[in-house]
Amino acid sequence: MLHAKTRLDHPQGATAMFRFAADHPEYITGTEAGPWRMQLPLGGFDVRRDGAALLVEATGVNPIGLSYMKLIFVDHIREYLAEEVELHWQGDGQSHGVPPFFREVRVTATRRLTPSMQRVTFAVPDLHDLPLDELHVRLLLPPTDRPANLPPVWPMLTASGALSFPTGADALLVRVYTIRHVDPARGEVEIDFVLHPTAERSAGGWAATCRPGDVAGLLGPGGGAIPQAPRVLLLGDETALPAIARMLEAALPGTLCEAIIEVDGPGDEQDLAGPVEWLHRRGAAPGTTRLLVEALARRQPSDDLYVWAGCEFDAFRDIRRHIRSVWKLPRDRHMAAAYWRRGVAGEMAEEPHHTSAA
Ligand SMILES: Cc1cc2nc3c(=O)[nH]c(=O)nc-3n(C[C@H](O)[C@H](O)[C@H](O)COP(=O)(O)OP(=O)(O)OC[C@H]3O[C@@H](n4cnc5c(N)ncnc54)[C@H](O)[C@@H]3O)c2cc1C
Structure with a gap:
């Protein structure tokens, strides 16, 4: 296990830590007064008060985890x-330079997998060193107008342990995607991109035209823990289809794991490793229907049920409201996330306080 320590001298540090913990009870334990402990498969951290300051000790199972x-x-x-x-970490692991979880890929x-989905295969150097059970990556696309002899500028770690992204002419298009398949023997991963028309430069547009x-x-992979419960219900539109597909494949024997997935029509359905109720928009614009929440409302919760959802922002809010207010499932028995937001480019789909590590 690797260790690193830092100290945060800030009058609002403990309040910030308490709010962070309160928003993530599934990962972080601790009371308003602290101490707090976060534990994930790749590592964790302990935070305790020292007067007005916070003392933080991070641990990782390897350099990427730390x-x-x-x-x-x-x-x-x-x-x-x-x-x-700014933070100053002491102990194991590098505190600046190329992140150990960054790869330049080709x-x-x-x-074309279905009318709405393009599968792109990437060669990933040193794939074995990455945490391949984790689901999500940040895909970084270099600017298109760069001369061929000018290599892209990639993000770097700062001394605080944060990521610093290039700006101006070097700025990257950054989008979150799910690793659909990993082939360790070939050193390759596959990502399934939803093709959606937009006038601006987009990752979906890039996927439609990219070439070997x-x-x-x-950056990553990270996040997206696969829910383990006796009964699991997975909901999503086509942006969450790759994540749902992996979760169905990873379901433990004896688990009742099923999915409800919204796509445009029967041609967008895929063969998945578990039972799926397919919902069809039939030409309605993505992100404008209430199909997912209506399908959820037709079902009944049970004491052993875990619900996972990933979809457009409005649908995410409807689903989360139903799970919390109508079904009254506790926080540790559901996870709902906005995977994209109609009319909004990039990572702004997420509500504040729901950023992902990858
Ligand atoms: C954890 C996580 C995992 C994800 N995994 C995947 C995945 O595996 N595959 C995948 O395709 N997406 C996935 N997404 C969603 C993806 O990140 C967003 O759809 C993202 O906006 C796509 O970027 P873009 O550059 O193509 O479009 P942007 O530049 O972000 O958006 C441009 C315009 O297109 C709209 N738009 C964005 N996505 C869609 C869409 N799907 N349908 C219709 N309109 C859209 C936006 O509202 C905006 O108006 C994931 C998101 C998260 C948070």
Whole structure:
């Protein structure tokens, strides 16, 4: 196990930490007065008060795990403080430079899977060193107008353990995607991109036209723990189809794991490793229907049920409201996330306080 320590001297530090913990009871334990403890498969951190300051000890099962814990702590504390605090870590692991969870990747193949989905295969150097059970990555696309002899500028770790992204002419298009398949023997991963028309440069547009040899960056994978419960219900639109597909494949024997998935029509359905109720928009614009929440409302909860949902922002809010207010499922028995938001580009789909590590 690797260890690193830091100290946060900020009058609002403990309040920020308490709010961080209160928003993530599934990962973090602790009372308003502290101490707090976060535990994830790749590591964790302990935070305790020292007068007005916070003492933080991060642990990781390997350099990537430790780097994730530093990143999760600094990102969330900055978010809750709404301030760019600097931290100085002492102990194991690098505190600046190329993140151990960054890879420059190259497209090796691309094919249309269904009318709405493009599968892109990437060659990933040192794939074995990455935490391949984790689901999500940040895909980084270099600017299109760069001269061919000018390599992309990739993100770096700062001394605080945060990520610093290139800006201006070097700025990257950054989007969150799910690793659909991993092939460790070939050193390749596959990502399934939803093809959606938009006038702006987009990752979906890039996937539709990319060619073998094209270069991108990957940060991660991280996050997206696969729910384990006697009964699991997975809901999502096509952006969550890759995540749901992996979760169905990872379901333990004896678990009743089923899915409800919204797509445009029968041609967008895929063969998955578990029972699926397919919902069809039939030409309605993505993100404008209430199909998912209506399908949820037709079912009944049970004491052993875990519900997972990933979809457009409005649908996510409807689903979360139903799960919490009507079904009254406790926080540790559901996870709902906005995977995208109609009319909004990039990572703004998520509500504040729901950023992901990958
Ligand atoms: C944890 C996580 C995992 C994800 N996994 C996947 C995945 O495996 N595959 C996948 O395709 N997506 C996935 N997404 C969703 C994806 O990140 C967003 O759809 C993202 O906005 C796509 O980026 P873009 O550059 O193509 O479009 P953007 O530049 O972000 O958006 C441009 C415009 O297109 C709209 N738009 C964005 N996505 C869609 C859509 N799906 N349908 C219709 N309109 C859209 C936006 O509202 C905006 O108006 C995931 C999201 C999260 C948070």
